[in-house]
Amino acid sequence: MTIREFKMPDVGEGLTEAEILKWFVQPGDTVTDGQVVCEVETAKAAVELPIPFDGVVHALLFEEGTTVDVGQVIISVQTDAGAATAGAEAPEAAPVAAPVAAPAEVPAAAEEPAAAARQPVLVGYGVSQASTKRRPRKAAGDVVAQNGTAAPAVVPAQPAAAATQNGTAAPAAGSAAARALAKPPVRKLAKDLGIDLATVVPTGDGGVVTREDVHAAAAAAIAPQVAAPVVAAPIAAAPAPVQAPAEVPAQAAAAATGRETRIPVKGVRKVTAQAMVGSAFTAPHVTEFITFDVTRTMKLVQELKDDPDLAGLRINPLLLIAKAVLVAIRRNPDVNASWDEAAQEIVLKHYVNLGIAAATPRGLIVPNIKDAHVKTLRELSESLSGLVATARDGKTSPADMQNGTVTITNVGVFGVDTGTPILNPGESAILAVGAIKLQPWVHKGKVKPRQVTTLALSFDHRLIDGELGSRFLADIAAVLEHPRRLVTWA
Incomplete structure (x- = not known):
């Protein structure tokens, strides 16, 4: 043998x-x-x-x-x-x-x-x-x-x-x-x-x-049909063979003492930490904020949920936020770029690989939807659902996390109003979406209860100056405040 x-x-x-x-x-x-x-x-x-x-x-x-x-x-x-x-x-x-x-x-x-x-x-x-x-x-x-x-x-x-x-x-x-x-x-x-x-x-x-x-x-x-793409993180010499390996949990075991616990940082968490440190101290970050009324968008979400043509799709505010980001990129294409340090050049991207930050048991990962800019609302919904399901199952492939251009992170699901997100290495901008809450708001000259949220946009100031970043963020808010612009601006 x-x-x-x-x-x-x-x-x-x-x-x-x-x-x-x-x-x-x-x-x-x-x-x-x-x-x-x-x-x-x-x-x-x-x-x-x-x-x-x-x-x-x-x-x-x-x-x-x-x-x-x-x-x-x-x-x-x-x-x-x-x-x-x-x-x-x-x-x-x-x-x-x-x-x-x-x-x-x-x-x-x-x-x-x-x-x-x-x-x-x-x-x-x-x-x-x-x-x-x-x-x-x-x-x-x-x-x-x-x-x-x-x-x-x-x-x-x-x-x-x-x-x-x-x-x-x-x-x-x-x-x-x-x-x-x-x-x-x-x-x-x-x-x-x-x-x-x-x-x-x-x-x-x-x-x-x-x-x-x-x-x-x-x-x-x-068959010749169009299918929506499914997208959804030195050792010494080898030890002697082990005939029956001991049961070791998938997550690294924590070393606990009476007063503290130490958790080894490896895998996705290790690389995320290294990438965030490198990004924070390499790309000059600027963060801007905008608070606005999204009542009309929330009404549109409900109408789309009731639309029989969209039956079976996952319709939520994140879907329309992603669509608003794509519309704003079309109006401000220079934000969709990267910085080439070796060549000292700005590289404009003519495609959008839209990243969606996902919290998983193994840590935060950011898979992206390839060529999101050409997807219909249905295709975008299917891609978002597949991306999230794959990430939660821990099956996201390395290819799904590469070559992202712009990212969305939804901190609102945790009840958080806003934050200052850190760029993913190689990307130009990241949008943090805050919680959508019913708040008193001046609407048509009167104070009324309205659905309000805050967006925070961090961007690389080497690529995006204050004017461009402000216009980009304002356009996203304008689309979500008056969602008919999803059609008129598209």
């Missing part, structure tokens, strides 16, 4: 470590190619990891709650050498307890192919594509026993290549040529949607299948 190792992949596009939240398998369990074996939390999100080969779990190298560097082995699997999938490096010698029966003669066709022909099964781990030098080979059929002496190895009954009907050699099942390159979250998505990755046309760098490729394949497989 052969022991194959599964390494922690780079699931977050450049992240260096991840915390193992939960194991779904134990030593002795049978696993198949594509089966999810564990859930890990990176600095951006929780991700499920599928294993890229078949076999029986030999050992779990890390317990739940452990932070592991990318590239470290996290699980070993005992596989049949003849059915091994090309592309993942197996150890040169698998330790065995005692010599086994003499092996059958090794067929010539079972010779290991040149390393240059091998391909990694998943992006971020596996065989290095730049390597063309293979390891020195031991004598055929030998492995090293625990006492250091040579012991015969188990040899597969079938050669790695089989002859086709016309007599030519056919690649073995599971060969690298038949596998598509894709990251673990993409493989999981394809599995959930019932899409065979081998049939998907890749558009990513180096022939990598992306999430967009899978969604496109799924849409094409169903």
Whole structure:
């Protein structure tokens, strides 16, 4: 038998470590190619990891709650050498307890192919594509026993290549040529949607299948229809294998004493803290406030809830606030920008990826709705609902939190009137929405009870001066005070 190792992949596009939240398998369990074996939390999100080969779990190298560097082995699997999938490096010698029966003669066709022909099964781990030098080979059929002496190895009954009907050699099942390159979250998505990755046309760098490729394949497989997009956070040498990891909660255990409790900061919370410190002391923040009457908007929300054409949609004030922000960006396009420090340039964005701050058990995350500026009210509602549900389930992917341009944070749900929000790194503005309360207000020359709220806009003063920021905030308030402007200004 052969022991194959599964390494922690780079699931977050450049992240260096991840915390193992939960194991779904134990030593002795049978696993198949594509089966999810564990859930890990990176600095951006929780991700499920599928294993890229078949076999029986030999050992779990890390317990739940452990932070592991990318590239470290996290699980070993005992596989049949003849059915091994090309592309993942197996150890040169698998330790065995005692010599086994003499092996059958090794067929010539079972010779290991040149390393240059091998391909990694998943992006971020596996065989290095730049390597063309293979390891020195031991004598055929030998492995090293625990006492250091040579012991015969188990040899597969079938050669790695089989002859086709016309007599030519056919690649073995599971060969690298038949596998598509894709990251673990993409493989999981394809599995959930019932899409065979081998049939998907890749558009990513180096022939990598992306999430967009899978969604496109799924849409094409169903029918020519338009579907609303669903959008909704150094270790030493590996320890000895653990046969039965202790129960460790998904959240890091707090170290408690009689007078204080210490909670390790890691994962989403750690990166959020670093990003906020970097943003606060890099981008010069300016915050402006405006308090106004939103009674008409609240009436429109109720009318839209009763509209049979919008039945089944989640209609709330946040939906119309998001629409008002998009209208205000259209009237003030220069606010939708970023600062390029290296080039000392302002980069104007001709798209709006609208971020929505979401509080989750793992900390505050800000996924964004891609290309929100072209969405209808229905599509925007569906995207908001999907974004929030995905975030609360802890399933927001790193891609959903990247490339945001402007963010909305709704502190009003906590009964808070306003605040001074901190920009997300790389974004130009963030809008804090306060609680909507019934207050005395001068309306048509008389004091009447009206629905009133306060907005707070923080913006990067390198990109947005006081005039532009003030006009942008005033336009948002004007739309929400007189929501017919959603039509007249659009």
